[in-house]
Amino acid sequence: MTTPTCRACGTDLKHTLVDLGLSALANSYVPMDRADQNDPRYPLHARVCNNCFLVQVDDVVPPSEIFSHYAYFSSYSSSWVEHARKYCEAAAERLDLGKDSFVVEVASNDGYLLQHFVAKSIPVLGVEPAANIAKEAEKKGVKSLVAFFGKETAEKVVAEHGHANLTAANNVLAHVPDINDFVSGFATVLADDGVSTFEFPHLLNLLEKTQFDTIYHEHFSYLSLYAVEKCFEQNGLKVFDVEELPTHGGSLRVWAQKTTGTRPETDRLAALRAKEADAGIATLACYEGFDAKCRKIRDDLLAFLKSAKTEGKTVAGYGAAAKGNTLLNYCDIGTDLIDFVVDANPHKQNTLLPGSHIPVHAPDHLKVAKPDYVLILPWNLSTEIMKDMAHVKDWGGQFMVAIPRVEVIG
Numbered sequence: 001m002t003t004p005t006c007r008a009c010g011t012d013l014k015h016t017l018v019d020l021g022l023s024a025l026a027n028s029y030v031p032m033d034r035a036d037q038n039d040p041r042y043p044l045h046a047r048v049c050n051n052c053f054l055v056q057v058d059d060v061v062p063p064s065e066i067f068s069h070y071a072y073f074s075s076y077s078s079s080w081v082e083h084a085r086k087y088c089e090a091a092a093e094r095l096d097l098g099k100d101s102f103v104v105e106v107a108s109n110d111g112y113l114l115q116h117f118v119a120k121s122i123p124v125l126g127v128e129p130a131a132n133i134a135k136e137a138e139k140k141g142v143k144s145l146v147a148f149f150g151k152e153t154a155e156k157v158v159a160e161h162g163h164a165n166l167t168a169a170n171n172v173l174a175h176v177p178d179i180n181d182f183v184s185g186f187a188t189v190l191a192d193d194g195v196s197t198f199e200f201p202h203l204l205n206l207l208e209k210t211q212f213d214t215i216y217h218e219h220f221s222y223l224s225l226y227a228v229e230k231c232f233e234q235n236g237l238k239v240f241d242v243e244e245l246p247t248h249g250g251s252l253r254v255w256a257q258k259t260t261g262t263r264p265e266t267d268r269l270a271a272l273r274a275k276e277a278d279a280g281i282a283t284l285a286c287y288e289g290f291d292a293k294c295r296k297i298r299d300d301l302l303a304f305l306k307s308a309k310t311e312g313k314t315v316a317g318y319g320a321a322a323k324g325n326t327l328l329n330y331c332d333i334g335t336d337l338i339d340f341v342v343d344a345n346p347h348k349q350n351t352l353l354p355g356s357h358i359p360v361h362a363p364d365h366l367k368v369a370k371p372d373y374v375l376i377l378p379w380n381l382s383t384e385i386m387k388d389m390a391h392v393k394d395w396g397g398q399f400m401v402a403i404p405r406v407e408v409i410g
């Protein structure tokens with residue numbers, strides 16, 4: 001077998017961050033009538049590049065396969081829609097956007113973000129590879145192009161609509177196999193004084209809080225500011241500002257411009273570079289021992305669930321999130337330990353979770369089954385979920401999470 005190479009800089013990848021074994025595709029929910037079939041499993045092995053320090057998983061599954069049954073509709077999370085609204089307000093003011101501006105969002109999903117610019121009469125275009133999701137955006141008045149983004153799509157957008165004053169790309173930089181082509185697309189689509197923002201979970205949080213469940217096949221890269229700046233440099237962009245956000249367990253929003261741009265670097269960019277340097281982000285020592293921390297969470301969760309079973313207690317899951325599927329597959333948990341999962345997204349209800357084949361029901365099913373424990377799989381939304389599902393306490397039910405450690409909460 002040949003040594004895999006870094007998707008950003010081409011260096012041989014010789015260092016493992018964590019090997020999560022063979023896992024089913026985290027977003028390929030299984031129809032109930034395929035319950036007796038085995039889902040295809042692919043290696044899920046995260047490695048770190050010792051040159052640019054991009055953490056990445058092997059590129060073993062083609063994007064067309066990953067995105068063919070994509071069922072993530074951003075608008076089902078009210079806190080995420082509100083997060084997007086605040087971003088639009090801030091960006092429109094900072095960049096003085098108006099009726100003559102042009103905003104492009106890549107991975108525009110169901111229009112959860114661009115709808116806020118539409119409300120301000122600012123022209124927009126969404127680029128979204130999943131046709132069924134782009135259709136929902138159109139219903140919100142968000143013009144959408146069904147395509148994967150890269151240099152070629154960027155040239156098409158410029159030819160048809162002109163250059164963009166602002167581009168947004170939230171939680172997609174990590175999802176592209178060819179990160180260099182993707183980033184160079186932004187340098188192509190931007191006006192000379194245009195700005196590109198990117199939001200992505202910060203690798204530093206993944207490492208410090210053992211968020212290994214954010215590793216799944218469609219999430220090709222795990223990004224630090226350091227690795228992003230290295231990648232941008234070779235593809236025509238440079239970062240001039242960065243914000244730390246609480247979303248997805250700790251994210252970064254970088255503000256970038258063309259390499260010829262004249263916006264000065266902010267103090268908070270210098271501060272975040274220093275924070276990463278203090279953590280040793282560009283040294284292999286920073287990544288050692290992560291694998292052992294993941295194994296400890298697996299052992300603790302299995303011990304908890306088995307002891308609950310022995311005591312005659314029942315456990316359900318909340319949130320059919322991709323990260324939950326990584327956790328369940330890594331721990332080899334099935335319906336023997338977790339009876340069912342509930343999710344507010346009707347597209348996921350009445351399916352089975354990939355790999356574990358745990359059934360997904362509507363949230364109301366909790367009231368019928370009255371489980372003793374509700375394991376919150378999207379732990380980044382646990383505050384919102386515990387508020388919405390406060391009635392779980394009525395029958396003495398308790399919430400729990402597995403990341404960053406296995407514990408009963410609330």
Ligand SMILES: [Zn+2]
Pocket residue numbers: 006007008009010011049050051052053054
């Ligand atoms: Zn590299």
